[in-house]
Amino acid sequence: MSSAFFLNWFATIPDYAAPLLLAALGLIICERSGVINLGAEGLMAVGAMSAVIVSFNTSSPALAMAVGTISATALAVIFGIAVVYFKTNQVLSGLAIVALGAGITGVAGRAVAHQPVPGFERLNMGFLSEIPWIGKIVFSQNIMIYVCIVIVIVTWWAIETTRYGLKLRAVGEDPATADTAGVDVLFYRFIAVLCSGAFCGLAGAYLSIASSQVWVEGMIAGRGWIAIALVIFARWRPLRALAGAILFAGADSLIPRLQAIGADIPVYLMLALPYVLTLAVLIIPAVLFKRADVSPSALGLDYLRQDRH
Amino acid sequence: MKRFGMLLGLALLLITISPQAHAGFGIEGDLKIAYIMGSTRQDGGWGESHGIAIQAIEEEFGVDVAVTEDVPEDTVRVKQIIDLYVRRGYNIIIGNSFGYSDAFLEAATEYPEVAFMNAAGVTNNQKNLESFYLRTYQGWYLAGMIAGAKTETNKLGMIAGFPLGLVNWDINAFMRGAQEVNPDIELAAIFLNTWYDSVKEGQASEALLEQGADVIATDLSAASALNAAEQLNRFSVGFQIDMTRHAPTGHLASVLLVWAPYLTDTIRKIRAGEWEPSEWGAFVGIETGSVALGGVTGDLPDDIRARIEEARQAISEGKFTPFDGPLNNQDGDQVVAAGESLDDGALWQMNYFVEGIVGTMPASN
Incomplete structure (x- = not known):
């Protein structure tokens, strides 16, 4: 294996990692407020499909990303109203969102299925992009990768250091106490659900606009579920999600590369790798940090003021 | 079963x-x-x-x-x-x-x-x-002849769904056709374990292009594979329907159902x-015209064009099949002896790559 092999491999990792990371960040915000969101797959599907409709009709990838984000947020409004205000079962509602997303996109996306659309070019930052190795890996990605890095940092900063982040975490850990302290528990949860919709929508739009520049029914292909696994691997921390996404993307992007050079490795094992890895990211933290359950204490629990004790 | x-x-x-x-x-x-x-x-x-x-x-x-x-x-x-x-x-x-x-x-x-x-x-x-x-393998053989004639790096790349007989015969026939016009050719094949993941199809094609392939053939249906080749000014071969619109300049041909x-x-x-x-x-x-080539590139030498037509004729008349012996598998073992051919039963059970293909066939072991 030549050094070019590794250079090409490393340079593609951000493209594999970005959608997983964006979706995982949205889910982290949502779950830190105490709401389990299993609807990522459906939200991403809506984001991917609506972005392609816009990109196909306007040839503006940036506008497409925005619309993808907004339309998935709109779907998240339904989920939010259901689970936050009407206290429906969070797990079942999430699964319903998956089905709803698949259904909506199958019907609404017909006209744009398999239509190539414009995406994002890899940037050329002059001399920065010329630096050996670093130039290709760090300074020659598409614009959304840099947006994604900014989003990770802002999300981390907002959750871990701001007053709003503190309230969000309080709502997820002990809603009764937060309520007593004057935090609007349901409102915070609702906003957190909307954030997960927006982030998942952006992740879906990334897949259709930046990664493949085409929309095909069912193209999310389980990435929403992998994002959910990443959240648990990251132990609900944004920066750990970044590390997890890179790890996962590294393994996932290695598979076709090894096949392309004809490396003599068991193909069935490689094809199973994403799933083996998903299992591994769930098991490893459980083994390594068994001292405490770090999931938000009120995760999955409805909050009713009259039940306060 | x-x-x-x-x-x-x-x-x-x-x-x-x-x-x-x-x-x-x-x-x-x-x-x-x-x-x-x-x-x-x-x-x-x-x-x-x-x-x-x-x-x-x-x-x-x-x-x-x-x-x-x-x-x-x-x-x-x-x-x-x-x-x-x-x-x-x-x-x-x-x-x-x-x-x-x-x-x-x-x-x-x-x-x-x-x-x-x-x-x-x-x-x-x-x-x-x-x-x-x-x-479908008959069409892939002819497409392979075009790809073999057009490649400059002598490296072809192909992405496919699952290692089934009806997929493997496409890959093998594509290689046999390419070898017919270009004995030095190499083909790397990647199974994606999915029929519809447009993201993976594009990414796997990029991996093949990185390895020097200058023709990307897809046994699947997403435009992303052809688009990946088009962006690097390389060639592509489509499948099922005429995929010219996905790669207007680099599209060589599509194998039509x-x-x-x-x-x-x-x-x-x-x-x-x-x-x-x-x-x-x-x-x-x-x-019967049930398998055909569509959107064939106009930029093809006359002698290649004639040879493709000749092969099409011979296949139609039953005088020739893409898997006539001698046929060796990837490891160099003879699968079909000279003068013999594969019957339909053997076709459906094809679980090996032919000689010259780079890639691991999961079904072979």
């Missing part, structure tokens, strides 16, 4: 076709045709190729074909849809999924007065049900009361 049964059957068919004098199947009254599809007519590949056939049927017989799309491979659901069509008086029902096989067999037994056909199916009853598939010849011919026989469904299903190819 059902597929295996069909494979064995297809092999036997070659030796046991015997003229039988019983009257064929026919229907009474006007043609009422229904099509049950696993995907939509805009799915970019399989469904779209069937959509083209539906149009041809409508034009030829002057009827409106009723279509139900997105029907999952669920025997109960498929059977319910068939029941409904039969109750409404439909007398020819066509499916297009492997997973409809059981439902079609059940329905054919229950409604002996209705004709049933199922693409990629594996059930047949010799009375009113016939499954049908295309010899043409269902209309078999379907119109069969419907004509049904109308005339002469249909005799085969025990082993129909397996048609280039000789």
